[in-house]
Amino acid sequence: MSSILTNGSAMAALSTLRSISASLDDTQSRISSGLRVGGAADNAAYWSIATTMRSDNASLSSVQDALGLGAAKVDTAYSGMNAAIEVVKEIKAKLTAATEDGVDKTKIQEEISQLQDQLGSIAEAASFSGENWLQAKLTGGLASDTDKGVVASFVRDSSGAVSVKKVDYTLSASNVLFDTNGNTGILDQTTNIAGDGVVVNVNDGGVTTSHNLKSYTTAQVSAAVTGAGGAFDAGGDIAWTVAGDGAGAGVGYVKIGDDTWVAATEQDAAANATQEVFATDATNFEWQINTADVAASTAMSVSAFTIDNTTTATELSGLLSMVDTALKSMTSAASQLGSLNSRIGIQEEFISNLTDSIDKGIGRLVDADLNEESTRLKALQTQQQLAIQSLSIANSSSQNVLSLFR
Missing domain, CATH: 1.20.1330.10 (f41 fragment of flagellin, N-terminal domain)
Incomplete structure (x- = not known):
């Protein structure tokens, strides 16, 4: 049926052209932006x-x-x-x-x-x-x-x-x-920093600690001992100002190095504390270093x-x-x-x-494959040209009606 009011072929061709044009617009957008997903409307999740x-x-x-x-x-x-x-x-x-x-x-x-x-x-x-x-x-x-x-x-x-x-x-x-x-x-x-003192390591109950003690020369010890009425043996390792009396009250010195002495305290061997013994005298009394006799030091x-x-x-x-x-x-x-x-x-x-x-990772989700898009673009351009030609043919068919009235 031919009609000058309704051209079904032209309408179909126009619909096809619109669809192709929309797809062509999408493809051109992907090519120009490089994105397959350019907005939420393209793929909300991605x-x-x-x-x-x-x-x-x-x-x-x-x-x-x-x-x-x-x-x-x-x-x-x-x-x-x-x-x-x-x-x-x-x-x-x-x-x-x-x-x-x-x-x-x-x-x-x-x-x-x-x-x-x-x-x-x-x-x-x-x-x-x-x-x-x-x-x-x-x-x-x-x-x-x-x-x-x-x-x-x-x-x-x-x-x-x-x-x-x-x-x-x-x-x-x-x-x-x-x-x-x-x-x-x-x-x-x-x-x-110790001044004229000497650092001595003392073992007390199995624990060794360092003490900065006053040091005395042999001459100083000799003078102190003889001045207090004691006997001084220059070749010995022990000297005291009060002779050992068995009461453990003697106070004196022990030699720890060449011309170096430190204060010591006499102890009864039977009642000896845990501190290390540095010397034993002839009366079997033990001498321990007096760690309270601290030397002067400077910070x-x-x-x-x-x-x-x-x-x-x-x-x-x-x-x-x-x-x-x-x-x-x-x-x-x-x-x-x-x-x-x-x-x-x-x-x-x-x-x-x-x-x-x-x-x-982002690229894999949203980037466009330009090889694919360029191929699609060529195909859509061809389809667009064909759709335009089809619409032209459909529109020209109404012209054929005139020949019926000649």
Whole structure:
């Protein structure tokens, strides 16, 4: 049936052309944007996942920046600690040289003073972005003064909750060189350095402890004993001011080295306490070191001690021990910083790889396959041309009705 009011063929051709044009628009949009899922209308589930993961990737990018900042802080502290270690090694060498007989210790102290000033300069300069991990307020400080850390990761768990993880680093007396509000840092904490005393290890009940005791020369002991009416044997190891009387009340001295004596107390062998016995006299009385006879000592620190030509060998030995202890602590602290630096480097690489993996995952969900889309575009363009031609033919069929009225 032919009709000039209703052209079914043209309507069918027009509907086909509209469908092809819509598909062509979608394909051109995918090609121009590169996305198969460009909005929620394309695929709500994939679009939601991709949007969330893009947001997480942006957070991971910030974590990378924070890791870079943290690495700079750790590098600064590590460099400062290594520089300080070299200075303390030099101080130790100077003290060793000062133990040689005839050396002018005053001149050596001039060099040590310059090295001590350098330690302060290093600790003060080892600051990055206002953070200094070599000097801190340890005494009377707040948690914010000592609790440091580096942002390490952004985490989304299975329930969708998000959190930021950090690598913690706590400033303490074991890794800080100077306490800005006290003297608990590695270099400013004080140690009692024995003067004219002698350090003696005493075993008491199976536990050995060190005691800084007054030391006496043979001449001093001889004078004290004979002055109190006692007999002094220059070749013996025991001397007392009151002869042993069986009552355990004798007070005297025992010899622990060449020309070195310390105060001792006489004890009845039958009633002997647990303390180590250093000598036994002819009357079978035992002599124990009097650990209460403490020698005078001076509180010193690595950053502030001084020596001169009156400094004794005992004091130099104590100073060397103090410096060596500080050096061990600094070496341990440098190892901590080095380990932390290594961990940050590993984390930086992991975050970079993780970001790439998430980008790939998002791409698999929403990216368009341009090979496929280009092929589809060619086919749709051909279909569009055919649909246009079909519509043209359908529209021209109504013209044929005129021939019926000629």
